[in-house]
Amino acid sequence: MINKENVIIKDMFQPAHIDPSKSEKIAKPSLNFWQDAWLRVRKNKGAVTSMIILAIIIIMAFVGPMLTPYDFDHQNTKHNNLPPRIQGLENIHWLPFDGTLTRRNGTEYNAYEARNIDAYYWFGTDSLGRDIFARVWKGTQISLLIAFLAAVIDMIIGVAYGAISGYIGGRVDSVMQRIIEVLVGIPNLIIVVLMILVLKPGIIPIVIALTITGWTSMARVVRAQVLKFKNQEFVLASKTLGASDTSIVFKHMIPNMFGVIIINTMFSIPNAIFFEAFLSFIGLGLQEPFASLGTLVDDGFKSMIAFPYQMIIPSIMIALIMVCFNLVADGLRDALDPKMRD
Structure with missing residues (x-):
């Protein structure tokens, strides 16, 4: 640097002024593990969209049956096999909510006017005249209840079994793992069908x-995590300080594998929904007057050609729930355990 006379002088060089109070100032607030994971989840548009859709579906599963004046189990044979009809949309002919059906010769007619029925069924009615809108949301409620119950029980049994097996090790671990291999070796469908045949069909059976074999995958994952944590410093420090084995497993190890447990539980929910729908579809699910999405698909399949909406609507609901749960599970996997990302 030079002055006007192009002469460099010593006064031009001054030390920079540094404020010691700001030298180690953190520009952003510190985040814990869950806050950091949530930030990563928010960047996944598919997971966020799926969360919103699932929230709407869960709310509608409880609120939906109350939005219609018809009960899900109320039968009115005079109104059987009516197509969807919604107020305000019935005059828009390119939407499938105007109450029209197609005859075998290809001509269309308004089923409500032909039968002189002044009513609105948003998703139509089934062969017994029951409102499909109320039955779909009631079936969604029951299917989600069964899936969440099965997932929670799988998580509890699998976490406890896997943690005990991995932590004790030795001969106990070998015996416990052979039991899992025997259960896994038997086809899951055979076990489930035999259980349903022995017990009366219902939610609890x-x-x-x-859950008879559903917990095995969780147990294996938890066992692998326990074996990884078993010889790490925080576990050895807890042993040195006199912590009991139960305290080490359930207060130190399991909280460090919450991410893996949540991910596996989220993946098990859509599997349980699909399996319950499959059991209901082959006639081993819930019995009348109760309804699940699987029983609705089964009922609609019997009249699929004449009244396709009776099967399409619950099928779309099953597909939507399964896709959303899988996308949320993928997003949580990438956020909670980025090393698991392919």
């Missing part, structure tokens, strides 16, 4: 049947 279906949950029990789903």
